[in-house]
Amino acid sequence: MSGEKLNWWQTRWFVLAMAIAATIPLWWPTIPPLVDLPGHMGRYRVQLAMADNPWLNQWYDFRWSLIGNLGIDLLIIPLAPLMGLEPAVKLIVMAIPFLIVTGLLWIAREVHGRIPATALFALPLAYCYPIQFGFVNFALSMAIALNLFAWWLRLARQGRLMVRAILFVPLSCALWVCHTYGWGVLGVLAFSAEMIRQHDLRKDGRGGHWLESWIRAGLGCVPLALPLVMMVVWRSGDHVTGVTADYFNWRAKIQWMMMVLRDRWLAWDIASTAVLLVVLLKGVRDDRIEYSRNLGLSALFLFLVYLLLPRIVFGSAYADMRLAPFVLAILLIALRPRRGSQPRDAAMLAMIGLVFYAARLVGTTWSFALYAQAYDRTLAVVDxxxxxxxxxxxxxxxxxxxxxxxxxxxxxxxxxxxxxxxxxxxxxxxxxxxxxxxxxxxxxxxxxxxxxxxxxxxxxxxxxxxxxxxxxxxxxxxxxxxxxxxxxxxxxxxxxxxxxxxxxxxxxxxxxxxxxxxxxxxxxxxxxxxxxxxxxx
Known part of the structure; x- marks a missing residue:
């Protein structure tokens, strides 16, 4: 396979172009029009201005502590003095869809050897509903987690397991500090992939049954476990509040799946979600396409987590909703041509996926421009x-x-x-x-x-x-x-x-x-x- 010529959608230049294209909707707005982001930016300003404006202490109490929700809060410390708070936040937010695209395509490349044409249909999820909602620390952690998972797979493919173990101890801790959710998802993805790898070692006489593979996979993921200690310390403090509630709300969970591309236009967003479901169905009905066992198991594990997650975790709302688009994204990149077959219409399928991605980007860019106008009208009051x-x-x-x-x-x-x-x-x-x-x-x-x-x-x-x-x-x-x-x-x-x-x-x-x-x-x-x-x- 390594000696075969790459198709146009499988080159590194194409991946880079798709990642850059993912940032286009954010070029125009001064403030990325994500629901919660303006509120977070107020907190960032207090964080930066508290020392020079002590009267802010009359209104707000700001105390640094080690929690699993500090991604952008930490990144603005070096960036804001260099370029200003608003440009720094915009730059970081632009990095999120960029990294989601590179992460998804890199994972597909590591698992399949080449990027399958169907993987392009996953790219619009770089602007999924949780990101539109402005869960920015969560979104940044998920974007990083996807790329770290791809690297995890690559190091395993290269047989550099000791290097991987050493590197992922600090990396998993840093990811947890960015946001706990990304670390948890990385753990699920890494464990499922390690299960498949351990089971497949049986072919060389060194593997075991599924139970043994499960145990070995757990041992292989020990380098990701240190944040568990950090989690216990965080949630055991006397100052900590927040409840966990609203389990098994099946109606809401079905709705979240249909809202993965929710933005502005109901018909357009639902139709776009239907396209994703049709592509996934193609993997079941088309005998020329199959699901990767590796990513198929990862998607199954993530889906089970999605079903078990309540709506509110530690006082943080919409915990289950955040995972829905990433379950679909992993399923989409799990699709590939069956071994020994290369569908003749692969190029056409890739072109359709590219057009779909471009159409979603055009819609999101237009939508964000309209939201930006509303922001400008509302913020004129600062004058x-x-x-x-x-x-x-x-x-x-x-x-x-x-x-x-x-x-x-x-x-x-x-x-x-x-x-x-x-x-x-x-x-x-x-x-x-x-x-x-x-x-x-x-x-x-x-x-x-x-x-x-x-x-x-x-x-x-x-x-x-x-x-x-x-x-x-x-x-x-x-x-x-x-x-x-x-x-x-x-x-x-x-x-x-x-x-x-x-x-x-x-x-x-x-x-x-x-x-x-x-x-x-x-x-x-x-x-x-x-x-x-x-x-x-």
Missing amino acids: VLPPRARVVSFIGRHCYDDWAYTRLEHVPGLLLERRLAYANDQWSMAGAQQLTTRYAAARGFAHDPSQIVTDRYCRGEWWRPLGYALQLFPRDAFDYVYLISPPAFDHKQLKGLTLIWQNGTNYLYRVDDRTQPPPPPPLIKRRPKPQSQPAAK
Whole structure:
């Protein structure tokens, strides 16, 4: 096979071109329009500015600790002084789809010897729904984990097992620090691949049955185990909060699988997911194509983990949803021509995969440009907002789940990032990240999800109707009220607030009368249980 000429989709230049192309949707937006990212950027600013602006301690408590969620938080320390915080974050985020593409194609190359044409259909998952949601430390860890798994396979193929064992002790620890999820996925992938390798040694008289292979695979993955100690230390502290809940929500798990390419246009995203499923079905029905045992087992293990994972782990929401697209990605790159057969239409299949990838990139680029325009309109308020302003933001949304998020749910974090203004969108869960809120005067409007408002009470949610929020927020704790695409409400509840700026459906009010309005009559008889609150992501 090594002497055969490579097809155009199997060359290193093609892999590099596909990886660079994956960054195109992020070229135009100043701030990558990912749902949670603006909130994280507010935290990064506090992290960098706390020493020179000690008054921030009145609002936020920031303490460094060794936790499995520090990827970008650490990378901005050397990068932000060189290029500024926003360019540094954008550069790191652009690296995520780049590394996902290189990781998937590298894994395919190591397992199959050549990149199969079907692997190109996995590339659009570089912008899967969890990444669109802005789980950036998670996404970075997954991108790195894919490349580390490819290297793990390569070192095994070269017989450099001792080198692999030595290298992956520090690498697994670094990956865990980036985000625990990536380390866990690397462990699952490495274990499944090692099981196949150990079992296949039987052909040389040195292997064993599956049980023996299982044991040997576990021993082979010991270099990845040191973060288990770090995990115990992290989660055993007295300061740690966060629950694990919502197991076996089968309806949601089916929905997550159908949402793997969710972005803006429902029909387009569902049709694109259907294309992936058709390709996977081709591997079952077409006698010229088969699934690799190696990656097939990896995908099976990941799928079992997906089924067992609850929705909330350690207070972090959507834990199971994050894995869904990567199960499909591993399945897609597991496809290959059957041994001894080379489908005549391989080039055509590769071309279709390339067109599909290009079409998804065009759609994502257009979508991100539209989201970037919404960001620009919303952030124009910084021109009139003084530094150190105490701002309570209220962002309108529906009770039902819109397919196309506004992506403005955490844009107040950019007021903190750009003007060092107080933002009530920060997550506050000790042990989940470095920052917690300490602004007691803000009371129930100190942190996420107090920034989200609706036109009515949404059953089972923590969001307030906007009218109630305007009556309840403590007026002596805030200088400004920022309404972002608010729902309908009674404008009499704006008494004591003066409109000083408007841009489209965004309004900035100054609090001129700090007299607290009388509390509204009780509306919510029963609040959702604490474990249903996704306080950290």
